[in-house]
Amino acid sequence: RVNLLSLTIITKVPSLLYSLKVFLKNLTAADFLFCLCLPLRITYYARSSGIIPSLYCSFGASAFFLNMYASIIFMGYIAANRYLKIVHPSGTRVLQTVRAAHIISAVTWVFLLATAISYSNLYLMTQESLTSNSSRCDPLFSESVKLFFTIIQVLSAIIFLLVFISMVFFYYSTSRRVLQAQQRQLASSEKLLKSRRNMLLLVSIFCVCFVPYHLVRLPFTFLSGNCTVGPVLHYLKEVATMVSVFNICLDPVVYFYLCKAFRAKVRKLSRRSESSREQLDITTSTPVM
Template sequence: MTRLCCEGSAIMSVPVGVTKFFNQSSNQTSSTSPLPSCGNFPAAWTRHIFTVVYSLVFLTGLLLNGLTLKVFLLGARSSRCVTVYLKNLAAADFLLSLCLPFRIAKHAAASQPLLRTYCSFGAPAFYLNMYASILFMGYIAANRYMKIVHPLGTHFLQSVKAAYVISAVTWLVLLAMTGAYVILSLVTQEAPPLLSAGMASCNDLQSGQLKRLYKVVHAFSAVIFLLVLVVLLFFYGSTSRRLAAAQRRRTASSSKLVKSRRNILVLVSVFCVCFVPYHLVRLPYAVLKPPGCSARVAFFYLKEATVAVSVFNICLDPLIYFLFCNAFREQLSRRRFLGSGRLAVKDEQMSGGQTFRKTSNCPSGSYLT
């Protein structure tokens, strides 16, 4: 069947199905966002992959960072400013682990109510703790570099009081920005018109006011990332130059510089592996807002993959605790010692005390404070 359409003096014969298609398209584009729906994406198999990956990272990160916090809170006293930053980094990683179920549910169910909950609460908390981790990694590197520049620890920034103040200000600033985003999201939340089944982005749920605040928050986050990246690279390069000069002069400080350079290299490596790919994709994704379907889908999958890589940071940070904190290593050694002591008591009860007498020769003072 065809329908006669008049345009000026011309008369055209247009199929009815085509007319219906263009009418539906014009109605949808007038009531929805300018971004295309792009069909039903993400694909089900990709959602299953992300669900499995996030679930494994969640369990591993929760276990490692829960154990780390337990060791820190029960034994490692904050007598050094680096210990304060390490505790805050462990807390940020633990809270980031607790945010992962929101992201797991988003990928597992792919329903609009879960997407709304994730975009209003899960995503802000997720990125709050991610950038808290980034900042505390920068503070740890700065503290190690200050130990090289001021080995006697006389500078104010090397005091424990300064570490507590910097940590508190960091959390307050991040919480203020996140709280403003959450409140505005709840106040200006609109019923999204004609959401397609394949919509998977929080951008489609944002009001105009929220999108403007999002740009401000995103610019602030990008500045944080770039500053910490530049600082880490500068500290590593400066430490390497100092080490090369000390080795040429064959001074006694070269061994300490080797250890400092190794520790900062670990920080730089973890930071670059986890956070650089995400920001290389996130910046164009947030700023350019690709209008085409193919570009939008490609950026979406790249962003999701790099977010999964950035979350792996919570599994790598315990290596930082082990390298940077003597008290953390001592607590782990003490736990191994006490565990072997408990096993020795059981063996002593079964074998008449021989094992107990053997382990009692160990100097307990080196383990206990």
């Protein structure tokens, strides 16, 4: 419900002048699609029989991870956008245009969709028969799918590391810029402090939601067949996946602090809700003559 509200609000925010809003809209879309994937994943773990395992392992899993990495990448774009505006405000005009943001977003979605569709097609063409109930897709994987899946996992880990390292660098550079402004007693130092706070918020949410998952995901990919370590890593991965899903709940906080129009709209809706509640209280408390 929160993400649907966020999507409704943020899509109404005009993005004609700000590339940041383009990335925010794409992040909102990724989060909303992420939400839509959850029922199938829950159903898969609740009932690992019939057509559900095949449906989840072919389409559900690819859609789930597509939107997870879309969220990761677009959070990276948002951090990069803030970094360029704060640290290099005059030297990166081309990269901060709305046109560039649309192109970058489109290329990102095409890349992610191509990867997800390739995996789904390969899975459907080479699917193994399921001999017993399982909470994992591995028994349904052919050797070619296992290889492709491993490549995807390694590529995903590289993407995550690049985004993570970049975001840490962006925060460090922003903090240095704020410190320099404070030392020179510039009038813009207060505004830069807010920008650093927003960057810290973004990096914190990213770390809380996605770092635990990736600390477990890559070892699980290579050691899942180990009888001793495999089951432990499997349960750790599932817990970490649940934590990563929490990103859906935290991203609206990012929208609130980074987008002034979104913040104004939320406050307007909040005031309207409070006004309606007060009116209802007055109506119900008035004695009937």
